[in-house]
Each structure stands twice: as structure tokens, then as C-alpha cells.
Amino acid sequence: MSEAILRVEGLRKVFGQAVAVGEVSFSLPPAGALAVVGESGSGKTTVARMIVGLERPTAGHVTACGRDRSQPARSARERRRRGGEVQIVFQDPYASLDPRQSPAAALEEVLRLHTALDRGRRRARVAELADLVGLDERQMAARPARLSGGQRQRVAIARALAAEPRILILDESVAALDVSIQAQVLNVLSQVRERTGVAYLFISHDLAVVRQVSDDVIVMRHGAIVERGPTGRVLDAPEHPYTRLLRASVPGPGWRPARRIGQEAKETR
Amino acid sequence: MSDPINRRMSDLLDISGLTVRLPLQGLPRTVLSQVSLRVGAGEAVGLVGESGSGKSMTARSIVRLLPTGAHAEGSIRFGGADVAALRGPALRELRRRVPMVFQDPRAHINPVRTVGDFLTEALRAHGRTPRRAAEERAVGVLEEVGVAGGRRRLRQYPHELSGGLLQRVMIAAALLTEPLLLLADEPTTALDVTTQAEVMAVLDELRRERGLAMLFITHDLELAAAVCDRTAVMYAGRVMEVRASALLHQHPLHPYTTALSAARPRLDRRAERLVTTPGRPLSAFEAPHGCPFAPRCAHVRQRCHDTRPDLLPLAGGQVACLRAEELRQERAVPHE
Numbered sequence: 001m002s003e004a005i006l007r008v009e010g011l012r013k014v015f016g017q018a019v020a021v022g023e024v025s026f027s028l029p030p031a032g033a034l035a036v037v038g039e040s041g042s043g044k045t046t047v048a049r050m051i052v053g054l055e056r057p058t059a060g061h062v063t064a065c066g067r068d069r070s071q072p073a074r075s076a077r078e079r080r081r082r083g084g085e086v087q088i089v090f091q092d093p094y095a096s097l098d099p100r101q102s103p104a105a106a107l108e109e110v111l112r113l114h115t116a117l118d119r120g121r122r123r124a125r126v127a128e129l130a131d132l133v134g135l136d137e138r139q140m141a142a143r144p145a146r147l148s149g150g151q152r153q154r155v156a157i158a159r160a161l162a163a164e165p166r167i168l169i170l171d172e173s174v175a176a177l178d179v180s181i182q183a184q185v186l187n188v189l190s191q192v193r194e195r196t197g198v199a200y201l202f203i204s205h206d207l208a209v210v211r212q213v214s215d216d217v218i219v220m221r222h223g224a225i226v227e228r229g230p231t232g233r234v235l236d237a238p239e240h241p242y243t244r245l246l247r248a249s250v251p252g253p254g255w256r257p258a259r260r261i262g263q264e265a266k267e268t269r
Numbered sequence: 270m271s272d273p274i275n276r277r278m279s280d281l282l283d284i285s286g287l288t289v290r291l292p293l294q295g296l297p298r299t300v301l302s303q304v305s306l307r308v309g310a311g312e313a314v315g316l317v318g319e320s321g322s323g324k325s326m327t328a329r330s331i332v333r334l335l336p337t338g339a340h341a342e343g344s345i346r347f348g349g350a351d352v353a354a355l356r357g358p359a360l361r362e363l364r365r366r367v368p369m370v371f372q373d374p375r376a377h378i379n380p381v382r383t384v385g386d387f388l389t390e391a392l393r394a395h396g397r398t399p400r401r402a403a404e405e406r407a408v409g410v411l412e413e414v415g416v417a418g419g420r421r422r423l424r425q426y427p428h429e430l431s432g433g434l435l436q437r438v439m440i441a442a443a444l445l446t447e448p449l450l451l452l453a454d455e456p457t458t459a460l461d462v463t464t465q466a467e468v469m470a471v472l473d474e475l476r477r478e479r480g481l482a483m484l485f486i487t488h489d490l491e492l493a494a495a496v497c498d499r500t501a502v503m504y505a506g507r508v509m510e511v512r513a514s515a516l517l518h519q520h521p522l523h524p525y526t527t528a529l530s531a532a533r534p535r536l537d538r539r540a541e542r543l544v545t546t547p548g549r550p551l552s553a554f555e556a557p558h559g560c561p562f563a564p565r566c567a568h569v570r571q572r573c574h575d576t577r578p579d580l581l582p583l584a585g586g587q588v589a590c591l592r593a594e595e596l597r598q599e600r601a602v603p604h605e
Binding site: 039040148149150151178179180181182183184186187190205207208209211212231232235236245246247248249250251252254255256257258 | 319320432461462463464465466467469470473488489490491492494495496528529532533534535536537538539540542543544545546549550
């Protein structure tokens with residue numbers, strides 16, 4: 001059995017009285033693609049934030065590349081090493097780039113920090129990464145304000161990949177993109193995984209996108225996993241009523257949206 | 270003053286040759302170009318497109334809510350009345366009959382006023398409806414959109430409600446003015462999928478029960494196909510195709526519609542690679558001289574670069590593609 005590249009055991013996060021994540025465990029094999037599906041409040045983003053160290057778990061363990069990262073990093077060096085293992089791309093590409101820094105400079109900075117490449121090699125690597133995500137030289141030299149949402153998101157993905165992480169967390173990273181751009185980015189993601197062997201933790205609410213990019217899926221609700229399995233099986237023959245509800249909520253031809261019984265209970269806040 | 274809006278017209282809304290220019294960086298830029306679209310009484314029409322396609326601008330034009338400095342040509346008739354000629358009370362009447370619901374309800378409600386204030390404000394402002402009666406009506410419309418316990422809701426503030434619940438409050442507000450046409454601009458985009466299904470169910474019921482017409486703006490072709498009678502696809506400020514939703518979804522005629530449909534991943538199977546279109550969606554003012562989709566089109570010919578195609582009738586709908594007829598026959602008659 002191959003050793004998991006990312007292992008999450010009994011992960012729990014409590015904010016005051018509210019349990020955001022309760023006892024979540026899963027593992028991700030090298031070059032694997034695991035999707036985490038759920039709606040707002042399911043705890044999926046909190047799980048991602050605990051893995052990258054943006055939230056401190058209340059209980060449980062996160063192990064990436066064989067090393068525990070449940071506690072905050074003690075030194076800049078340790079933080080950098082962790083950054084080299086796990087990278088994250090967020091949903092909003094408008095908030096995640098420095099407006100005064102060109103994409104080329106942003107990538108160069110990451111390479112300087114995370115690799116031992118000399119200046120010439122770094123330049124070549126920036127060009128390679130730009131090519132990988134389909135950005136041309138002009139776009140790489142432009143200020144972020146001149147780039148579209150899709151182009152910015154590709155910059156964010158290239159920047160995350162520049163650190164050569166073994167694990168890339170994509171938190172709703174394609175949700176805000178136009179359909180035609182989303183397709184381009186999804187293809188880039190498949191290609192990158194085949195070429196580099198990076199593993200994806202793919203957080204999404206979009207079941208069709210999840211089908212396209214993941215091998216396995218876990219379905220979360222109210223901070224707990226309600227169903228897990230190979231993506232095809234879970235989407236074709238969902239076992240948990242909540243997974244079935246999610247599946248039935250996806251519009252398509254002949255779809256009749258239905259008012260749910262007991263909706264008031266969920267909506268009362 | 271006589272009522273200029275005739276609600277029994279078969280074409281409730283008739284947009285014809287609408288071109289809109291906006292000043293961008295000091296220059297007039299075209300954002301809508303020759304848009305023609307009809308919505309019948311009680312009909313649901315989907316308006317689908319990517320960023321910059323002009324779908325929201327089309328909706329804003331209908332109720333004359335374009336940004337300052339905008340210049341519009343062409344005609345918009347609502348219930349037979351020329352929208353451009355409406356003034357004062359007649360314009361307010363139009364806006365009452367054609368309310369808008371937006372993507373982000375939180376951006377369109379005053380966070381320091383209660384839901385009750387928000388819902389009864391318009392009724393009470395004209396001094397026509399006393400407080401108690403206005404609240405009765407507010408509770409009534411809340412019930413209509415599936416929000417029980419209306420009395421309690423009226424005392425709540427927007428931050429106390431979830432996104433799905435708040436969006437239903439916005440729809441309820443739209444119902445208070447006896448609307449004939451609802452302009453719904455991505456009303457479910459910010460909502461969870463299960464909540465989206467509920468809000469769509471509410472809109473669907475209202476349409477059936479009240480005979481309410483709807484212009485439903487979305488980026489989601491499948492959602493439009495599922496809930497609208499007809500769907501119009503926009504690109505670079507132009508309407509590329511309009512057809513019955515089921516037909517448009519299953520047998521798209523315009524290459525752009527085909528591309529849009531192919532780019533979307535499917536729920537029932539995984540594709541080795543998604544079929545993508547090179548480039549990015551353009552705004553009207555960036556579009557080339559000929560067909561705006563020509564630089565990205567898989568079926569492009571020289572004449573597509575030279576001539577801008579008009580929106581012409583074909584196969585029970587309308588298509589703006591020089592090769593539409595030709596491509597349709599190629600698809601209908603497979604090569605042996």
C-alpha cells in the first residue's frame with residue numbers, strides 16, 4: 001500500500017460554542033485527487049485552512065509528506081518548508097494577487113524563496129510555468145488589474161505550483177470563472193497532475209466539476225463526513241440522503257425544482 | 270392620466286435593435302449592439318452569457334436604470350408603451366410592474382433597517398396604506414415565497430437571515446407592487462445548490478400562480494434550460510441565438526452555444542479533456558468587425574470576418590450565424 005501524502009486524523013475545530021469541524025479523517029495518496037463536497041457551513045474550508053496552518057485545530061492531527069503539522073510552525077524556516085509541501089489557491093483571484101506586482105515577478109519571488117535555482121534558471125522556470133497554465137509573455141508582464149479573472153486565477157495556480165508543492169489545495173478555485181475559462185483551467189489542472197504528480201485536495205460545491213477532476217470524494221455536512229468513496233460511485237449511486245439531495249438539486253433538462261420539506265428548520269437562524 | 274401600460278399585450282416586452290454606449294475612460298464604448306428580444310405575458314425567458322456579454326445591461330435598459338452618460342438607441346416597448354418616452358409617474362409605474370432581483374441580496378437591502386421596514390416602506394411612502402395593512406400584505410407575500418412565521422421575520426434584521434431566506438425576502442418585496450415581469454439577475458448564483466433549487470421552485474410557482482413573466486439572467490445554460498420556456502444566448506453585447514430552451518440545449522444552432530454547452534463538465538460522466546474554446550469572452554467594444562465570435566469559432570470562414578450576421582429566423586428560433594443553415598444540415602445528415 002502506498003503511503004498517503006496527506007493524512008488527516010480526528011480533525012476537530014470549535015469556534016466558541018460552535019463545532020465547525022468534528023472528528024474528520026481522510027487521506028490523500030501521492031498524485032491523487034480527492035474532492036471535498038459540501039455547502040456553506042459544512043466545514044470544508046475550515047478543514048483546508050487547518051491543513052495549510054491558517055487555523056489551529058482544536059483536536060486531531062494533520063500529517064503532510066510524513067511530517068506532523070498540527071502545531072504552528074516554530075521558525076521561518078519551518079514555515080517555508082511547509083509552504084514547499086502544501087500550497088493553496090483560493091476562490092477570489094481579485095484578492096489574492098499583489099496589485100503592484102506582475103505575475104512574472106510574483107512567480108520569480110516564490111522561486112527565489114523555495115528553490116535553489118540561479119537567476120537564469122528561474123527565468124526559464126517562470127516561462128515554463130506560464131506555458132503550463134497558458135499565459136503568454138505579455139500577460140506575465142502585465143499588472144494584475146489588466147488581467148481577467150480567469151487569467152488571474154491561472155497566475156494564482158502557477159504561483160502555487162512554483163513552490164513545487166506535493167499537495168495543492170484548490171478551495172473553490174474555479175467557481176467564479178466564466179464557463180469557457182473554467183474549462184480551460186480544469187484542463188490545465190488535469191494536465192499538471194499528469195505531468196508533475198502533484199496531489200489535489202479539491203474543495204467544491206459543484207458536482208459536475210468534482211466529477212471532472214477528482215478520483216475520490218468526501219461529502220461533508222455540518223462539520224462531519226456523511227459519505228465517501230470513488231467519485232463515480234458516489235455521484236451515480238449516492239447512498240446518503242444528503243448526497244442524494246445534492247445530486248437532485250443540480251439543474252438539467254426536465255428538472256423540476258422542489259420545495260423541500262422541513263426547509264424552515266434549516267433556514268431558521 | 271390614462272395607464273400607458275397594457276398588460277394584456279401578447280408581447281409584454283419587445284426589445285428591438287437596442288444599442289447602448291457607455292462612456293469608458295472618456296470614450297463612448299458599445300456595450301449592447303442591435304439586441305432584439307421578446308417576452309410574452311407569463312413567459313419565462315432565459316438570458317445566458319459570460320462576463321461582458323451584456324445580459325445585465327439588457328435588463329437595466331428595460332427599466333431605464335443604465336449608468337449616467339449611457340446612450341441608448343433602438344426601441345423597448347413594455348405593454349405597448351415606449352419605455353424611452355415614459356416620464357415621472359409613468360416611469361415609476363413601469364418600475365413597479367417590472368421589479369428586479371439581484372445576485373447579492375445583502376448589497377440591496379439596508380442592513381440597519383428591519384425586514385418589515387424594507388417590505389412596507391414603498392407601500393407606506395405614498396401614504397396610501399396604513400401601517401397595519403402594509404404589514405398584513407408583507408406577511409402575505411412572505412408566505413407566498415415560502416417564508417413562514419412572517420410576523421417574526423418582519424422584526425428581524427438582514428444579518429439574522431441566511432442568504433436563501435434573504436433572497437426570498439427580496440422576491441417577496443418584488444411581489445408587493447403587483448409585477449407583470451420579473452427581472453431576475455443571477456438570483457441564485459450566490460446560493461448553495463439545495464437553496465438554489467428552493468428559490469427556483471418559488472419562482473416557478475409564482476410564475477404559474479400569478480401568470481408572472483420572467484427574464485432570467487444566468488451564466489448557467491443548464492439552469493436556464495431547466496426553468497425557462499425560451500433561452501437567448503448573448504455574446505459580446507449581441508444576441509447570438511434564441512430558441513425554445515429544450516431545443517437550444519439539445520441541438521444548439523450557433524457555434525457559440527455549442528461551445529458553451531461543451532465546455533461545461535457533465536454530472537454523469539468524466540471527459541478525458543473538456544472541449545475548450547481558445548481565447549476569452551469579449552465585450553462588445555472589443556469585438557471585431559464581422560461576427561464577434563469569429564476569432565474563437567471552430568467553423569469560421571473568411572466571410573465571417575467580413576460580414577456581421579443578423580439575427581435571422583431558423584428552425585423555430587433565431588440565430589445570428591452566416592453558416593447556421595449549412596452547419597445544421599451537416600449535423601442532421603451524418604456522413605456515411
